[in-house]
Amino acid sequence: MENIRGIVPRKIKGFRDIDPNLNQIKWNIINAASKVYKLYGFEHWDTPVIEYADNLGKYLPDTDTIEEGVYSFRNPEKEPVLKSDGKELRDEWDRVIMENHFLSLRYDLTAPLARHYAEKLWMNSLKGNLTTKNAPLFRRYQFGQVYRYETKLDPGRFREFWQLDFDSVGTGNVAADAEVCMVLSDAMEAIGLKRNTYIVKVNNRKLLKGLLQNVGIDTEEQEQAVLRIIDKTDKIGIEGLMEELGKGRTDVSGAFIEGLNLENNKINSIISFLKEFRETEKRDIIIERLYKYLHSSVIGKEGVDELSKINDVLNQLKFAEDRVIFEPTLVRGMSYYTGPVFEVESKQTYIDTKGNERRVGSICGGGRFDDLVERLIGIKVPATGASIGVDRLAELLVLTKQVETEITGPVFIVVFDDKLMPEYQKIAGELRANDIETEIYYGSQKGLKKQLSYADKRNSPFAIIIGEDEIKKGVATVKDLRLGKQQTDIHDREEWKAKVQTEVHRNNLVHHIKNNL
């Protein structure tokens, strides 16, 4: 079949090119947040984009199988099969058994973090020298692309996107969880979100575990099923939630969604909890109420204790309810979270192309994942952290008009006369020496109009036009392209032209551009 098709230049579905405007917003986010991460003592590490599939495991947010959702392929290189002690597997003739292992494009930055940490301690763990108590502290931040092979791709979602993570591995200290809230809040504000336009939400999985145990739901499987439904409350409402916990419901498309068929009293207990904690309240009051609700559950009480300690640290550093709130109904998708969970929600809305007001919603997520390293080295190593969705946040800034969405291009030097190239080069050199971005036109379309239209597309602030006339007079014609764009109502053509187009003395050219930028 291959030879029938000519080569059609195209991107893979769900992938995109990033333009200079979006890149500027994206790298501002990455640089601003990275600075905050460093301020709290996190180090910048990187890991490869591809990893052994078995190392990443199956911790995808929306699915439990590695086959779905992940780009995986066979390694072209044959390698020895390793036994669980890291030694090579051999056949009866003592030959090393070789295999093409599966490789995967990373689907997040947390699984590679667990691999990195586990790899460093692997020999120690084999020797039995590693314990939860002496597991070293490792605090890193990382940014980079991650990949999801989603078969149903919603509009505006991509299969390649950027995350910006920070994590502390080797700490069970709740103060580290409190720190996650502070880092997230500081990072949002460093990125440029105004106070009260976003909120950091905190919950603890242990609360929900306690609640469900009290209700009589105690298998891991049923618990996860109930949590997945609670996680959808914002979308399906309390009504839909009741139906999905019970006999099921028919969604807008007419499809029937199977319910969990829980008994009514169980459903009612869950609903009453959700209703009680639906409204935002002071953290102190929520803690008080949670203690009343969960006093009979050991795990539930542990969860409230942890929230209470987080509250102490937040109060100490004056992170009030305008920055961080407790939301006992918050779940967060990831099944690997074991304690506190975090989410940053944007409170802002925007008007979509159909004129509807829409919420931006969740822009960061995180939580405590005490089991992730254990999978690889058999020792529980507590860890906590969070991740900023760079693309989602960039989109938010654009949609809510909080950033300049068109960056300024270079000062543009028109090539009016090829013989004058040395003069153009000299001017460009002078401007660049003054840190002014400058481009000389090297394209094939020589007309003045075509050149200016190119400069306009680049969003250049000024065009410098020099021909023989200007050379003789010792001047340059400087066209203000920004002004040229603005002017719509032209009363006096001459007056307008005089404003847009100025004759500047050659010796004063750099100075003029510099002062008017």
Added chain:
Amino acid sequence: MENIRGIVPRKIKGFRDIDPNLNQIKWNIINAASKVYKLYGFEHWDTPVIEYADNLGKYLPDTDTIEEGVYSFRNPEKEPVLKSDGKELRDEWDRVIMENHFLSLRYDLTAPLARHYAEKLWMNSLKGNLTTKNAPLFRRYQFGQVYRYETKLDPGRFREFWQLDFDSVGTGNVAADAEVCMVLSDAMEAIGLKRNTYIVKVNNRKLLKGLLQNVGIDTEEQEQAVLRIIDKTDKIGIEGLMEELGKGRTDVSGAFIEGLNLENNKINSIISFLKEFRETEKRDIIIERLYKYLHSSVIGKEGVDELSKINDVLNQLKFAEDRVIFEPTLVRGMSYYTGPVFEVESKQTYIDTKGNERRVGSICGGGRFDDLVERLIGIKVPATGASIGVDRLAELLVLTKQVETEITGPVFIVVFDDKLMPEYQKIAGELRANDIETEIYYGSQKGLKKQLSYADKRNSPFAIIIGEDEIKKGVATVKDLRLGKQQTDIHDREEWKAKVQTEVHRNNLVHHIKNNL
């Protein structure tokens, strides 16, 4: 086999994690060079890490097949097979024929650039509206990972590494080639390389083509074969070169390398050219000599004309021979180069682990590639640009000791007493508000010694120690960890201790740290 192997945490062969020190050097390179690229008017674009295999084509530097050297795999998603007009291929029942296309991890940033440019102009080119003359100018820079599946992996080489490219597509103007030299030179100095420790070398493929035509080598295949051998001159010397052009030679390992079996007079002509231009000379003199040498070759003369124009621009902007030289024997591996080629060579040496002096060699490469876009849309679109090898350059800076290889960690707050956590948090908050990176210890190993050893490993400048005693006295003990490391010859323990460890009044703590950082 899969179930026999336990999960062993490990990276794929040829891949690596990047530590904070290397990351700092790497991102300094990327940011400094990007700023220079922007100063010349290049825009920041990005493309995905994976692309359709047929879009990337087979333009690998050392091999001509896509199967070797590239990580490729079948797309898990079935997609329509496209005909050369971009329409879907259908079977006799008018059903769309679906196929799992091959995807590749990009092996450089130039092939995706050609895809991006071609994709935007695809419809226009189908309609026949696109010509070489009206092909739009596109100037972009990009940085990111690229992948090479090299089966033989030399020590210190990696299968994932970073490139930092800038290119002008849609220009046949030689001034754009001169600009490449200037950008490269400015970028090297912005990164921190001193004048005279690096050199930008320029040649023109057309010269070599002219030479070989004069000699009587005129098939494309033989020309490429000869160029590949000339490219190795630095490694194999003139002697080895003569042998490989002739009957072949036996290399150090004893393996026989088949020669091209050229006639002696051809070999002698090639050698005499290489010898004539072996020594570095003034650009003016080289141009003069080249005109004499190649006056009978149309293509050769064209090449000298282009070099001469590049020389004019360089002279105009005062880029002298301490920054840019002409080297008529330079080849550069890429078979897609069609005119000027560029290389930046570091003149520096370093002492390797065995005590031998070694040259760093080539750190950037580039050239004119007028055919790359044509492959995708059938219209010749001239283009020129270059690429910085980020990892190689970072290695150079480390090996030649031109950068700080250990970054300073955060100010470290010892958790001496868990009850004092609120006070630790308060101090951390104050320091961070003054832009001082600060970490509170959240790890599991509580002893003072263990905590200070962690701070030392993080390269923290100061440790702040506060217990009940300090609280009562209203002070903090500040330990200067840098001083503690330096001190080797301890004459007077008390004097040394007093220097390393200071008692600072609590109100003066931030001020003290700030002044001593």
